[in-house]
Amino acid sequence: MVSGVIASAGLLIGGERVADTSAGTHQHIYPATGRPNVVVSLAGPPEIDRAVAAAKRAQRAWVSLTVDRRRDLLIDLADLVHEHLDELAELNVRDYAVPISYAGTSMLLERFLRHYAGYVDKPLGASTPVNGSFDINLIEREPYGVVAVIAPWNGALAVAASCVAPALAAGNAVVFKPSELAPLAALRFGELCLLAGLPPGLVNVVPAGADGGDALVRHPDVRKVHFTGGGETARKVIAAAATNLTPVVAELGGKSANLVFSDADLPAAAALAAHQGPLMQSGQSCACASRILVQDSIYDDFVDAFLTRIAEAEVGDPLDRAVTVGPVIGEGALRRILATIDDAVGRGSGELLTGGNRIGGDLAAGYFIEPTVFGDVDNASELAQIETFGPVVSVIRFRDDDDAVAIANDSAYGLNAFVHTRDLVRAHSVARRMESGSVWVNQFSDMSPQGPYGGYKQSGFGRTGGLEGLHEFLQVKNIRIGMR
Known part of the structure; x- marks a missing residue:
């Protein structure tokens, strides 16, 4: 493994490594040589339950912090990512053999974290007049709670940047599922979240196959799903999410x-x-x-x-x-x-x-x-x-x-x-x-991070990046206070 960076390819749940899992392991192959790279533990339904429960606890702790503290913790995380840019880039290479000349999504991760940290202490709601009365009409934006972020093998750090960063800034906790084909950079990112001082369980990293992914999307305590991948898998994700009417954002393929x-x-x-x-x-x-x-x-x-x-x-x-x-x-x-x-x-x-x-x-x-x-x-x-x-x-x-x-x-x-x-x-x-x-x-x-990104037609729906990307991880509440 890369310079001993990841001692274990176990799951990261509630701040702890979990190597012995119900779904067994996956032998990761390095595509440039065709040789085994590392054995990856896979999450099954029991591990998904643990991850979601840890995320629920951490989310309550996260939103109980002051906005200044949450902002500063995300900036600390961005600083830590900056210190580990080369390490994360090399892990990207080890994940799916993308040339290191193109492996700069670790820099993208830093930029998105800094950008969205700036929204934590900014007003996200509004107060509007109500016709014919002096009532107070508040439009609030609140976090969903626990969100699932599912990344493809070709972009775990890019998805951490464009989805995990705004999800945290919005006040959510995340269960992050990278592909078993490329889990290494995502697991290291989860470690950096802990080192930066984020509450244990706020970002759980659970490499999983189809069964683990299905359990995550169907979990009743997952309140929103962000999926990046292909159309065929997206249809399965949307069908599974329909069990609990869980909203889904999908960034899918292209033929640009x-x-x-x-x-x-x-x-x-x-x-x-x-x-x-x-x-x-x-x-x-x-x-x-x-x-x-x-x-x-x-x-x-x-x-x-x-x-x-x-x-x-x-x-x-x-x-x-x-x-x-x-x-x-x-x-x-x-x-x-x-x-x-x-x-x-x-x-x-x-x-x-x-x-x-x-x-x-x-x-x-x-x-x-x-x-x-x-x-x-x-x-x-x-x-x-x-x-x-x-x-x-x-x-x-x-x-x-x-x-x-x-x-x-x-x-x-x-x-x-x-x-x-x-x-x-x-x-x-x-x-x-x-x-x-x-x-x-x-x-x-x-x-x-300033520009919204997403598709038309079968390339998906919803957006990452920009204010639009932040709003994907916030739900709207209207509060009206009678003044008569």
Whole structure:
């Protein structure tokens, strides 16, 4: 394990490590080598009961503190995260072999903690006049109590930043369930919460499989669920939450369109398309811009520049800071992605321009796939419509603004969209017509605590970030006091 940072991969419940669990263990595999990394304890229903009970006790202790004290404790936690940035980044690498050059979500965690700490002592309610009387009409925002935060394997620290931070600032306690495929950074974050002085049990970290996750969502004392992941699992989460009519926020997948217009800065657009497409996290990101739409007049020039960027990418050991492309998460993902590529070639969905193979040689033991680019792809094809979640992108031609918007919106998803143009009027016009929760103009998807983030259509509902993200963890109460 990383420099002895985590002595145990046991659960963290009520401030204590729990290694002996009802659901057994999971052998964590390091994707870059295919070799065992650490044995992870898994939470079953009994451990979920313990975690929720610990969270209920801690939440009462948390809201009994003054707002100044809660604010300061979150700032202390941000300071502690800052001290451990390198450690958390390396744990991110050990979790799912994301290159350390991209493993900076520990910095994102620090920024979100500092941002939301600033809301703790600010007014969140309002007082409004009531027509025809002198009654006092108060609109309060109160915490839910215990919230469940479920993170995917490709972003536990990002979810800790965007969900756990505002949940705590709002006065809630959290049962945080990272994936058993990538639990290490999340467990260390839970330890840092204790070291910072947060009440034991305020943040419980419970890696779990399907049974543990189902028990968490169905628990009657969990008052809200925030889920990040895929649509298929989201349907199961929503169905389970319906048992107690528990509200759910869902940040789901994407098949994002990246529009490159003829007036774009071509080298910059090619570089950003490579980064946001097959390179960053090997395409294993909900923000992956896997549909690259290019205006006819610059199509060939863009493809040349784009393929050059892809060829220059360094594939290899994720702990090497020169490396920009790591492996996919596991053997199952590798087989699925390669099958998708073979199917696209067989169907003639587009022209395979580069990649398409598992990487051998010194990397043969890991789960490495060449960055793969298809050209002249039919937007109606499965290649363009179904989320691949791997280093595979499609390049698609368009004629004009209307054609670009129509193709981009012709998708079941709507999480992110990207626009490259130097025309300010076009940037505004196109962005407003995109059916997407976020539109990034001449920019990559740089999440910030000030900006709300979430999807349209099958990319989910609810928001993280901004005041909107804080409000997801607060419920509204109206109090009217008669004055006559």
